[in-house]
Amino acid sequence: MMGASRLEQTDALFRKNLVIQRRACKTNCCLILFPLLLCSVIGGLQILVNHASSHDVPTHFDCSCSNVTIDENAMGGMDCASDCPLPRAPKWPPLLRLPQPKYRAVQDGLFPSFTDLPDASCRATWSCPATFLVTGGNQSFVGSVTDSMFIAQSSSVNLSVDIAPLSDFVLADDFTFLQNKCFPGLALFYPVQLGNEIVSEEARCAEGLMLWRDSSWTINDEIYRGSYQGNNEKKTDEIAAAYDFLSSDQANFNLIISYNSSNNYDEYLESEYPVPLYDQAGSVQKPHSVQVARLSNMASNAYLNLRGNDLKMSFDFVKEMPRAARHLGPIDISPLIGKLPFVWTMELLFPVILSNIVYEKQKKLRIMMKMHGLGDLPYWTISYCYFLLLSLLYVLSFMLFGSVLGLRFFRQNSYGVQFVLYFSYMNLQISFAFLVATCFSSVRTATVTGYFYIFVSGLLSEVLFRSYVEDISLSRSWIAVMELLPAFSLYRIVYELSQSTWAGSYMVSSGIRWIDLNDPENGLAGVLTIMVIEWCVFLLFTFYLDHFGSFQNGIRKVAALVYSCINGNHFQAAQQNIQLQEFGASVEMERADVIKERETVEQISKESNRSYSVICSKLKKVYHGKDGNANKTAVREISLCMSRGQCFGILGPNGAGKTTLVNLLTGFSKPTSGTAYIEGMDIRLNMDKIYTGIGVCPQDDLLWENLTGREHLMFYGRLKRLKGAALAEAIEQSLRSMHLIAGGIADKLVGKYSGGMKRRLSVAISLIGDPKVVYMDEPSSGLDPASRKNLWTAVKSAKQDRTIILTTHSMEEAEVLCDRIGIIANGSLQCIGSSKELKQRYGGSSVLTVTTPAGEEEEEVEMLVQSILPAARRVYRVSGTQRFELPKQGMKISEVFQAMEQAKSRLHILAWGLADVTLEDVFVRVAKECDMPTAT
């Protein structure tokens, strides 16, 4: 037997799949275009954000302030966005940061011991003074210093012309200037540049209260307790700052300054207090950065003032350093959206691949193809290539749409690197799906599990894995271990790619390039290595599990292979097997024909006679009982042989073990012991080779719904090495013989076929390409009488030079088609022979049927029959109709006729008939005998 070469098988499968995929074009296109949906959503959001932010431009992105030439006589009043270029920085007065008025220290119970604090009523009018605490070695000296800290004014000051004296005033960040004593109407006017305009700005007066404390301990304590914040309501008594003058006197000046360094802007902006203009964009001037300088300058100037000499240290302005523009592009929303949508989209193909593979498994299409000679390698190659192509298109469409819609995630990173990473992931995903598919036999479970997996693994990677990656203290090898889960590897890739683009929005970064793969920082090289290794491992495992079914099975099979290699010859191995089992042979009453068959089998397996194409040698199959049920022996040591050119019929009641026997012969299941040889090849070892020369018509039609009948035949014909004109002719002929030509049936999708048409197609498939052994499991079930006749003619003409094994429930069919018939019951062969032999052997009698009116005459009829032939036996009696079995020995037909004619005159015989025993009678009898308790 020569099967099609791997290449031919691949070609056949490829053409078949191409047709199927072309039919499923719409689904495939939708799948490939799915990334468009995601990218459009993100891209659309991006456009919305860009649009929205373009309205903000005047306040947010107006960088005109930096282009204005700053008038040296005015201060910069307008803030530039922090990202704007700042070639010439404006001047800012050094502001003192004060606590908000409502939090300034008052007498409210937090400091019961200090009565010099202002009354709490000031909070209502926003007029609480800012309290400074002072201490030192010499109270009178300290007092004279603090007295001159704020230059007292008697009327409002207008600095519109010369702003130099501004440094004499202690300006606070809340539009106030500090005085020891305020009175209504006291204000300070100074010019401020707003854009190109100079406006007069007003600062109100605020009181600065200098309070003496005895020691720095007291100060410390007071500040500490004042910062108390209640659980629910904020209750604080904030002190603006504290001075400890230590041992300062006229000759030396020492100072400790306590200040509040926290810079809580958010809270500040939320408060109902009028927000100072300077702080609008938040970061041009950080008050706390000049807080110390301002506080120390206040004290130093007061000290110099005390010393006389007209010395003055002016703290006039602060100026930021000029700087170039930072990020000028639109806000990128990919970091906000996160990595999860990308990860999920990439993983989406996983359940698709999984359910596709499991579908062929569940529908037994895979095994059907295998039984017609399709090897594992071509099957996996084609499946792999198809899914790879799909994945490739998917990735390309993802990258294309992402780039076209302007997602930074795709645009910033090198396309080559992205492609390599995604491509590797897709390969890994396919092999992973292949591996996982070996665990499933139902499409629904597989699909649900697949989607569940991508959902959960995506979430886990976002919630769990991400925190591990970002945790620098965690060993990188742990991360590598976690990346063994393909979803985590994928997340890592997406994470690193998006991380680099995120950095790219603020720094000069160009995303991930080839060179960055060497950077251990991003771990991409590691991920790539893990994926490649895992890919190989997954494929190997898949191959192993697919080939051997399970681990134990695999070990057993390898052991058997080694065993047969050592013994050199498959026949010998089988021989030993038989001898080993001799002891266990059941001592059951067997009929002569069965024993003879067994002897024949033993004889020919010794001689390796080549005229027999199928030899079963003590085939046995035991199903292990599950959940405490007893083991069930489905087939008990059946020995059979079938020669070429024969049609062998296997009959038997339901559950007798026929289907199990056929399953054993076709490799669906493995024998528990014993074996069979098909064309000289052992079913335990050479099933793959056997498959290239057999045809199978299974009980259920294993067909693709979206292929036509002709395409089915084309595919299986190619698997059987037919090509070109020979293929076309074989198809044409088999279609004709199965009557599938008329009305264009052959070119309709199988999904639209009726049950009978599918059946005929299945038979045609099993016969195409001249197989040496053909199994037909109830080929004519569901066929109308005419089609059945046609089928029989076709099977009969196909019988030459091949063995056909047929199971059927139709005795008529068995009689017409089968040269030999074996009846199986209870898992063992009950009788074997041609239908004539069986009838003779088991029938050995004729059947007399007599019908009389129901009732009284029945017994008379029985007596009459007994008188004709004492050995007669009644088989059944139903409302007047009785059936008797008359042994042929001693029976003369003429006597029966005579007796019946005579009886007609005195009895009311409505009808009577004498018939030879039928195969059906034999069957019923054999089945009945087996059911009798004597068997045990």
Ligand SMILES: *[C@@H]1O[C@H](CO)[C@@H](O)[C@H](O)[C@H]1NC(C)=O
């Ligand atoms: C405290 O300072 C004053 C001048 O401010 C000085 O007259 C007095 O002697 C100083 N006291 C001590 C104990 O040094």
Ligand SMILES: *[C@@H]1O[C@H](CO)[C@@H](O)[C@H](O)[C@H]1NC(C)=O
């Ligand atoms: C301050 O002086 C300028 C110019 O002398 C004048 O235009 C402005 O109105 C004055 N501001 C106040 C509040 O008096």
Ligand SMILES: *[C@@H]1O[C@H](CO)[C@@H](O)[C@H](O)[C@H]1NC(C)=O
């Ligand atoms: C320091 O300032 C912050 C915010 O302005 C404030 O919440 C905190 O209470 C202050 N601390 C003290 C000790 O006053």
